[in-house]
Structure formats: C-alpha cells, structure tokens
Amino acid sequence: MEQLRAAARLQIVLGHLGRPSAGAVVAHPTSGTISSASFHPQQFQYTLDNNVLTLEQRKFYEENGFLVIKNLVPDADIQRFRNEFEKICRKEVKPLGLTVMRDVTISKSEYAPSEKMITKVQDFQEDKELFRYCTLPELLYFVPVVNTSDFPQGKKTSRHPLHQDLHYFPFRPSDLIVCAWTAMEHISRNNGCLVVLPGTHKGSLKPHDYPKWEGGVNKMFHGIQDYEENKARVHLVMEKGDTVFFHPLLIHGSGQNKTQGFRKAISCHFASADCHYIDVKGTSQENIEKEVVGIAHKFFGAENSVNLKDIWMFRARLVKGERTNL
Numbered sequence: 001m002e003q004l005r006a007a008a009r010l011q012i013v014l015g016h017l018g019r020p021s022a023g024a025v026v027a028h029p030t031s032g033t034i035s036s037a038s039f040h041p042q043q044f045q046y047t048l049d050n051n052v053l054t055l056e057q058r059k060f061y062e063e064n065g066f067l068v069i070k071n072l073v074p075d076a077d078i079q080r081f082r083n084e085f086e087k088i089c090r091k092e093v094k095p096l097g098l099t100v101m102r103d104v105t106i107s108k109s110e111y112a113p114s115e116k117m118i119t120k121v122q123d124f125q126e127d128k129e130l131f132r133y134c135t136l137p138e139l140l141y142f143v144p145v146v147n148t149s150d151f152p153q154g155k156k157t158s159r160h161p162l163h164q165d166l167h168y169f170p171f172r173p174s175d176l177i178v179c180a181w182t183a184m185e186h187i188s189r190n191n192g193c194l195v196v197l198p199g200t201h202k203g204s205l206k207p208h209d210y211p212k213w214e215g216g217v218n219k220m221f222h223g224i225q226d227y228e229e230n231k232a233r234v235h236l237v238m239e240k241g242d243t244v245f246f247h248p249l250l251i252h253g254s255g256q257n258k259t260q261g262f263r264k265a266i267s268c269h270f271a272s273a274d275c276h277y278i279d280v281k282g283t284s285q286e287n288i289e290k291e292v293v294g295i296a297h298k299f300f301g302a303e304n305s306v307n308l309k310d311i312w313m314f315r316a317r318l319v320k321g322e323r324t325n326l
C-alpha cells in the first residue's frame with residue numbers, strides 16, 4: 001500500500017519535471033525581476049548532473065538560487081501536519097527536543113495552550129507525524145540528505161529579517177545544503193510570504209545580528225546588517241502545497257501577516273552526507289553559536305564544552321543514503 005502511494009507521488013513529481021519551462025515552476029512573483037540566464041551545463045555549480053531537474057530548472061536555480069515547484073506536497077499530507085501542529089499547541093503531544101516558540105510580544109504573558117499563541121515549532125525530528133515531511137518522496141526526489149526541521153506560522157512580529165540560513169549552520173560546503181519550504185495555505189504579501197533577493201547565493205556569508213525593529217524581534221531572528229537596499233526583491237506568492245527550494249546563501253526573509261488568519265508553512269533543511277562540520281570560532285557565526293549554546297545550557301544544563309557543532313550533531317537526522325561525515 002505504502003509502495004503504491006509512493007509510486008503515485010513519484011508520478012506527480014515526474015509530471016512536474018516534465019514541464020517545459022522554468023516559468024511553469026516559479027510562483028508568480030508580485031514584484032522584482034528574476035533572471036533566466038543562458039549558460040552551459042559545464043558551468044553549473046549549484047545543481048547536480050542527475051536528470052532530476054530539467055535544463056531550464058537547473059539554469060533557473062543556478063542563476064537565482066531558488067526554485068519553486070508548484071503543487072508538490074499533497075493536501076492530505078498538509079492536513080496531517082496541521083492536525084499534529086494543533087495537537088502540539090494544545091499540549092496533547094510533547095515530542096522530545098521540540099522547541100515551541102511564542103512571539104516576542106507575548107513571550108512574558110500567561111497563555112492558554114492554543115495555536116493562536118504559537119509562532120513556530122522547531123526541531124520536530126522526534127515527532128513522527130511532522131517528521132514525515134522531511135521524508136516525503138516528493139522532496140527526497142530532489143535532495144539526497146540529512147535534515148533539520150521547522151514549522152513557522154507568521155504573525156505580528158514573527159516576520160523574519162533578511163538573512164542567509166548558512167549563518168546558523170556549522171557545516172559546509174554550502175552548495176550541498178538546501179532548504180525546502182512548503183506553503184500550507186495561500187501565502188501572499190498580505191499574510192507574510194517569503195521574499196528573496198535573486199542571485200545573492202553567489203555572494204559570501206555576511207555578518208548577522210538583531211535588527212533594530214520597533215516592537216522587538218524574536219529570539220535568534222538575526223538579520224544581515226548591510227545588504228544592498230536597492231537590490232531587486234521577489235515576493236513568492238505560493239499556493240497550498242507549492243514548495244520552494246533555496247540555497248543557504250540566498251538572502252531571504254518574510255513579511256508581516258496583516259490578516260486575521262494564519263500563515264502556515266512547513267520547512268526543513270537538507271545537507272548532503274558529503275558535508276563536513278566546521279568550527280565557527282573566530283568567524284561571523286560566533287554570535288549565533290554563543291546564543292544557541294546559552295539556550296542549551298539553560299534547558300539541558302549542558303557542560304561548557306558544548307559547541308554549535310555538537311548541537312547540530314544532536315539535531316540532524318539521516319533521511320536518505322548513507323551517513324558519512326554528518
């Protein structure tokens with residue numbers, strides 16, 4: 001039965017891959033320009049030579065650092081993720097290691113357990129139901145890997161400043177890491193869609209810190225301090241099930257949810273088992289290491305010797321292939 005289901009899903013994915021042009025797989029941006037450059041497979045650096053993506057899709061990812069695949073995750077799966085998220089919010093399940101985060105504006109208030117009070121659940125690797133997301137054949141068809149996991153729902157100050165995900169990762173090379181982010185409902189500028197700066201994955205990792213936002217900013221939501229203000233931004237308007245894959249150096253963020261409703265998404269990061277850990281001491285990532293280690297000490301009473309690498313070794317899970325370095 002499970003095999004039949006996986007085969008059916010694969011058909012959907014193959015259907016997507018049969019589409020003729022990158023235009024068909026890119027969510028309609030509401031602003032900004034995106035480039036579809038003409039260059040040769042020999043010049044490709046960010047995609048693999050394995051017939052998974054069409055030439056057009058590869059060119060698009062190489063040039064822009066992201067690629068949206070429409071309608072990738074089935075409604076039934078999204079409904080299951082929603083149900084599990086609601087159970088977590090009502091405290092009916094408490095998966096090991098899960099971080100449940102409230103928005104900074106209500107972080108010190110009393111609260112009744114409900115999904116309205118929760119901005120994000122993170123590290124759901126021990127929650128079988130949510131972790132299914134990271135093992136969906138539709139996703140793994142694209143990325144052979146080890147992963148981390150996230151379930152953000154945008155509200156108020158939960159917008160994400162412009163950042164590069166690599167800031168949080170003590171592993172390299174960056175080209176063997178990718179984020180998959182799936183819209184769980186219609187997501188537009190109105191309810192806080194992702195905004196990306198196409199092509200910025202070709203740059204280097206920039207220093208990050210807290211933005212000086214009125215009303216405060218959530219714990220560890222660091223942003224780039226000196227990005228080019230005038231660089232074109234693209235707002236990714238996405239429908240339920242649409243999934244964007246993006247490079248960890250791509251500068252991106254998310255906007256404010258101005259509606260009364262939710263803005264739910266589920267995401268995870270995949271890193272190739274060929275990645276290796278690095279020591280971030282002496283780099284711009286030292287500030288995030290200090291914060292993450294500080295929280296680990298607070299919650300788990302960890303010894304001083306714990307570093308960012310140890311914490312990621314604890315979080316990462318093998319989802320496909322054989323473990324080598326991670």
Ligand SMILES: CC(C)CC(=O)SCCNC(=O)CCNC(=O)[C@H](O)C(C)(C)COP(=O)(O)OP(=O)(O)OC[C@H]1O[C@@H](n2cnc3c(N)ncnc32)[C@H](O)[C@@H]1OP(=O)(O)O
Nearest residue numbers: 099100101102103104107108165168217218219220221295
């Ligand atoms: C690539 C990817 C990784 C990109 C990203 O996702 S970047 C964002 C990463 N963000 C995170 O990792 C945040 C993880 N969150 C957490 O670890 C937790 O939710 C904490 C912020 C530590 C709060 O833990 P919790 O168990 O809820 O503890 P408490 O309710 O007792 O609060 C402890 C102290 O933390 C404060 N707090 C809680 N939520 C937030 C917030 N959203 N922003 C800022 N401060 C917050 C809370 O006010 C309390 O402060 P004190 O009373 O100790 O002064």
Ligand SMILES: O=C(O)CCC(=O)C(=O)O
Nearest residue numbers: 152154160165253254265
């Ligand atoms: O979902 C969001 O609001 C932003 C997510 C994001 O930027 C990230 O996880 O890196």
